[in-house]
Amino acid sequence: xxxxxxxxxxxxxxxxxxxxxxxxxxxxxxxxxxxxxxxxxxxxxxxxxxxxxxxxxxxxxxxxxxxxxxxxxxxxxxxxxxxxxxxxxxxxxxxxxxxxxxxxxxxxxxxxxxxxxxxxxxxxxxxxxxxxxxxxxxxxxxxxxxxxxxxxxxxxxxxxxxxxxxxxxxxxxxxxxxxxxxxxxxxxxxxxxxxxxxxxxxxxxxxxxxxxxxxxxxxxxxxxxxxxxxxxxxxxxxxxxxxxxxxxxxxxxxxxxxxxxxxxxxxxxxxxxxxxx
Amino acid sequence: xxxxxxxxxxxxxxxxxxxxxxxxxxxxxxxxxxxxxxxxxxxxxxxxxxxxxxxxxxxxxxxxxxxxxxxxxxxxxxxxxxxxxxxxxxxxxxxxxxxxxxxxxxxxxxxxxxxxxxxxxxxxxxxxxxxxxxxxxxxxxxxxxxxxxxxxxxxxxxxxxxxxxxxxxxxxxxxxxxxxxxxxxxxxxxxxxxxxxxxxxxxxxxxxxxxxxxxxxxxxxxxxxxxxxxxxxxxxxxxxxxxxxxxxxxxxxxxxxxxxxxxxxxxxxxxxxxxxxxxxxxxx
Ligand SMILES: Nc1ncnc2c1ncn2[C@@H]1O[C@H](COP(=O)(O)OP(=O)(O)O)[C@@H](O)[C@H]1O
Ligand SMILES: [Mg+2]
Numbered sequence: 001x002x003x004x005x006x007x008x009x010x011x012x013x014x015x016x017x018x019x020x021x022x023x024x025x026x027x028x029x030x031x032x033x034x035x036x037x038x039x040x041x042x043x044x045x046x047x048x049x050x051x052x053x054x055x056x057x058x059x060x061x062x063x064x065x066x067x068x069x070x071x072x073x074x075x076x077x078x079x080x081x082x083x084x085x086x087x088x089x090x091x092x093x094x095x096x097x098x099x100x101x102x103x104x105x106x107x108x109x110x111x112x113x114x115x116x117x118x119x120x121x122x123x124x125x126x127x128x129x130x131x132x133x134x135x136x137x138x139x140x141x142x143x144x145x146x147x148x149x150x151x152x153x154x155x156x157x158x159x160x161x162x163x164x165x166x167x168x169x170x171x172x173x174x175x176x177x178x179x180x181x182x183x184x185x186x187x188x189x190x191x192x193x194x195x196x197x198x199x200x201x202x203x204x205x206x207x208x209x210x211x212x213x214x215x216x217x218x219x220x221x222x223x224x225x226x227x228x229x230x231x232x233x234x235x236x237x238x239x240x241x242x243x244x245x246x247x248x249x250x251x252x253x254x255x256x257x258x259x260x261x262x263x264x265x266x267x268x269x270x271x272x273x274x275x276x277x
Numbered sequence: 278x279x280x281x282x283x284x285x286x287x288x289x290x291x292x293x294x295x296x297x298x299x300x301x302x303x304x305x306x307x308x309x310x311x312x313x314x315x316x317x318x319x320x321x322x323x324x325x326x327x328x329x330x331x332x333x334x335x336x337x338x339x340x341x342x343x344x345x346x347x348x349x350x351x352x353x354x355x356x357x358x359x360x361x362x363x364x365x366x367x368x369x370x371x372x373x374x375x376x377x378x379x380x381x382x383x384x385x386x387x388x389x390x391x392x393x394x395x396x397x398x399x400x401x402x403x404x405x406x407x408x409x410x411x412x413x414x415x416x417x418x419x420x421x422x423x424x425x426x427x428x429x430x431x432x433x434x435x436x437x438x439x440x441x442x443x444x445x446x447x448x449x450x451x452x453x454x455x456x457x458x459x460x461x462x463x464x465x466x467x468x469x470x471x472x473x474x475x476x477x478x479x480x481x482x483x484x485x486x487x488x489x490x491x492x493x494x495x496x497x498x499x500x501x502x503x504x505x506x507x508x509x510x511x512x513x514x515x516x517x518x519x520x521x522x523x524x525x526x527x528x529x530x531x532x533x534x535x536x537x538x539x540x541x542x543x544x545x546x547x548x549x550x551x552x553x554x555x556x557x558x559x560x561x
Contacts, residue, residue: 073459091460093461093462103453105457105471107478116463121462150552165460
């Protein structure tokens with residue numbers, strides 16, 4: 001009963017927040033000489049402010065492409081994306097991005113990397129330092145603030161990348177398989193850490209992954225994607241209580257959801273495997 | 278619970294001496310470098326001593342001893358004016374080449390229009406060797422001094438230009454780095470100064486090092502124009518008068534100064550890039 005109350009409160013809070021994403025009839029077609037590759041076909045997606053949505057699908061189904069369009073890196077062939085009712089035409093600091101690759105600028109220290117967005121916006125030095133230190137502390141990187149990226153482990157680099165995006169208070173945080181390159185142990189810690197931050201900041205998150213367990217553990221909702229052409233195939237709400245802990249991945253509810261999601265994407269995975277032979 | 282402790286195997290005395298030699302000499306990088314020079318000069322002396330003549334003829338080549346005596350002669354008879362003239366020419370040629378090469382290279386790498394407007398003639402001039410410029414250098418410049426600076430400039434300019442262009446282009450082709458900037462709200466100027474310039478620094482630095490070598494490389498050519506002074510001038514003059522040991526001495530002095538100044542440039546540019554780590558095979 002209490003849980004329901006909390007969930008309702010949270011939903012009510014979120015409705016007043018920024019970070020609504022509306023994807024309308026979005027298609028992306030790559031043209032080669034005499035051949036068209038329809039990577040995304042009439043994608044329809046509506047995301048509430050503060051929602052944590054996982055895009056799940058086999059590799060090659062167009063998850064990154066969809067995220068790149070929302071980020072503004074890529075122009076769609078048809079359709080459009082609205083973030084808080086504003087159409088997207090180019091990248092901007094209102095949509096933070098965390099890349100799968102380690103993407104800290106090698107020539108800047110951890111501090112300078114995270115500070116960059118604020119510096120570009122012209123935030124005064126003192127305020128910048130305070131904010132960056134706050135976020136560094138939040139993810140346990142304060143003592144590494146003067147290290148260069150090559151001196152950090154993969155997990156530290158991804159933590160730094162996450163707060164580099166969040167320190168600018170984006171409306172939406174776009175994450176493209178950010179933990180895929182990490183070892184299982186580190187990945188679990190990163191997932192819990194991410195949920196912790198998200199709980200505080202209530203930023204909308206669109207999280208791309210091909211890992212079913214990760215999607216269930218993190219998301220409020222999973223959108224599974226199909227291949228050829230890329231489509232949203234099904235939307236599965238995940239109403240596991242929050243805050244979630246790693247032990248929960250062994251619960252009965254979790255496993256039931258796992259089975260449900262697995263059945264959903266199984267067919268598409270088979271399809272994508274066949275096509276690659 | 279029986280715990281077996283393995284006894285240290287007694288190493289034989291010659292094995293231990295081998296270890297000592299290894300840590301003292303082979304593991305010692307300065308030692309390895311000196312060894313390389315000893316082998317080089319020793320081999321050369323040996324080839325001269327046996328009057329080696331099999332396809333390559335060493336019979337008329339001055340031996341390291343003769344070169345050493347020529348060098349002692351040279352150093353004891355006021356060499357400073359020669360060094361100073363040469364260093365000055367190389368310095369000004371190199372300075373002009375780095376400023377212009379990096380400036381133009383960055384613009385050509387960054388703006389398509391600048392590339393179209395500047396690169397075709399530059400590509401046409403690039404393969405022309407410095408020595409071919411001598412007649413024009415005489416005609417174009419008011420005095421021999423500026424002509425000589427121009428010849429060293431030509432040598433240093435093109436490697437600097439090309440490395441800078443390549444550096445900028447390869448940074449621009451790194452989609453992730455550029456996107457990182459874009460989704461932090463960076464405009465072109467921010468991307469240029471925070472991403473493209475530092476990203477092309479390693480390439481620019483190698484241009485600076487190669488350019489320094491090339492400037493010295495062109496010194497003999499440049500100092501063909503000189504009337505009296507310069508290490509390259511001495512080399513050329515000795516050739517004209519068939520006095521062989523000073524030629525080799527001049528060559529070695531130029532090599533030495535080139536190597537020293539390239540090394541200095543390398544140190545300086547590495548200091549500008551504290552974020553880089555270089556791990557070589559077999560490094561400690
Ligand atoms: N620049 C491009 N040019 C042509 N085809 C592309 C390009 N980028 C991606 N694709 C194609 O789009 C499809 C989806 O790619 P992507 O969005 O990276 O998938 P995912 O992230 O789900 O693995 C792939 O089949 C790929 O071949
Ligand atoms: Mg992808």
